[in-house]
Amino acid sequence: MASPAVESVTLEPWKEPGIPLEDQYRSWKQRVKAPYDKHEVDAYTRTRVILMNGVENGAWNFSHHFSRSTDNFEIRSLLARTRMVEQQQQTTINWLNPADQSVLETTIAYEQVAIDLTAYFARNEPDPFVREAFNFGLLEDFDHLYRYSELLDYLEGKDPDTILQGRTEIFPGRPTSEHHNDPEVRLLRHYEKNRALPLSKLHTLTLLCGEQQTYNFYKEHGPEYGNRQARELYAEIGEVEEEHVTFYESLLDPTETLLQRQVQHQLMEVYNYQHCYAHETDERIRLIWDEFLHMELEHLQLWGQMLLKYEGIEPEALFGDTLTVEFRFQENQGYVRKVLEQQMDLRQWNSEWQDKADVSSEWPSHRYRDLVNADGVPSEEIVDLQAMRQDPPERPGDDLLARAREAALKIRERG
Amino acid sequence: MHKAVLLDKLSEFLMVEQCGWQLYRVVQSRAQDAELRERYAEFGAETDRHRTILIELITQLGGDPDYISPTARVAQAKSEALLQSVLVCGPLSDKEMEANDLENVLLAETKDHADWHLLSELTEQLPKGKTRTALENAVSQVEPQEDEHLEWAASKLAALGLAALTTEAPPDPLRLERSVITPGVKVKQVHPAPVSLRSLLDAAKVPASEPAPASRTSAM
Structure with a gap:
């Protein structure tokens, strides 16, 4: 098994010993661990916690969907047993977030996950079409980070960079006001399950789980604010996350069977726990990743056996004998800047991208956008509210946000 | 002849062989009847060989x-979807499962047989040359075996069906009841205060502003 700080690791996921399933359940005291210190935690430890919470919730959600669609007791039984472990893991992971980390601070970290995960995947995605889909989504999450950063400063007077720690830049991307589409517009061509490389499937499913979790988080916590500006901004960006879930899930091959998808989910969990384990700098949390990785290896192998039993196919034939994990949370600022320069003005239609100057007047999103933006756009209003404040820059970070605001206003003027 | 269409068809036929081989692996592993196990192993190996012939x-x-x-x-x-059918619908008795597996084999072999019959007919229409020779070679190796697979599956399935209808003990009539809910019977059997549909409707008609019935039983 890997040791920390290695560049990439190749596993034999179908053979690597795991923790027996009957030894995986944990007591209340074992599963709820002390949270990290929000002032001390490394930004990428926090992103790992957020990502793996989403990955576990995604696996849990799919497991229920599968269970509702099968009448095979052996499969339902294994689903129930592995799902119970998934939800215990999810508790351990999500409960690592401390109570003194505000919803908005956590929101900033959610967007950091989205940016540095999507950017890295895009840089390493073997399928050019899937890569362009990732680049397109990247610039939208990049803009969300900026809008929420303004809200954090406005509501809580906090510097978002205390969360981001200089790893992820705060700057406007493709303006959020232009992320709102006729729902059909977001649908993409899907990969072909026999031809797509396993890495493309793992990238797509990981991002999908991340976006789904982000959607859930914004929809759950948006109404907890009394401030109307915050309530509206969470509503606006929450809907974009719905579009992102539609967008990424449309990449999946619909002919993948439920069993194949279940194995894919388990492999995706192994993939993600492996990089968490390999790159975690907090020794206490690294041990959690190590334990959960070995739980997931067991789940993966059990589900691989089910695939062989009920579909007559070895999981290795679908996903390969080995699994190479290269991902790590790292800075992608240069890459994001480059994509921003080249693709900020792209718009999506008919599973393709074109410059907004070339988009036809028949584009259905024109109508939808006019409708939802008719009475004002919360993601623009927060910029205006902040621009109207006459406070001189006092704290580190004020100048960065002011620079981003200036750029956002120029982008709006340009149209 | 449209060569691109032929290559598309051959890709389809190769997939049918690939999936047929997977089907034989699954049904062989759970067949209890000795003849079924033996035939599945034999035909599975032949199907594997057909896969290789098509690749060549x-x-x-x-x-x-x-x-x-x-x-x-x-x-x-x-x-x-053939394999998914028993994952979605259950439960079956062991004999029913075996018959369903064989029926899936029959469906798969029907398609497989039709594929090779088409190739055979095409071969007869082609002029002499490399393509015809290649097709003749493949068809001559595979078609007789496909005939045998299909004939055996049809006759064996009929035999299993007849046995189920005449000589074998019938399956447990309650096998479905163990996995589905039938409220009309079950609730009365297990519920200490069964609720009729009528009393539920009456209770639902009471305006929200008025006191609710003390209990469902009192409203009956």
């Missing part, structure tokens, strides 16, 4: 065996 044929004709045509995808989805 596609290569000889200048195609790529890794190419998957649109109709191959449909064939794959249909074959996988």
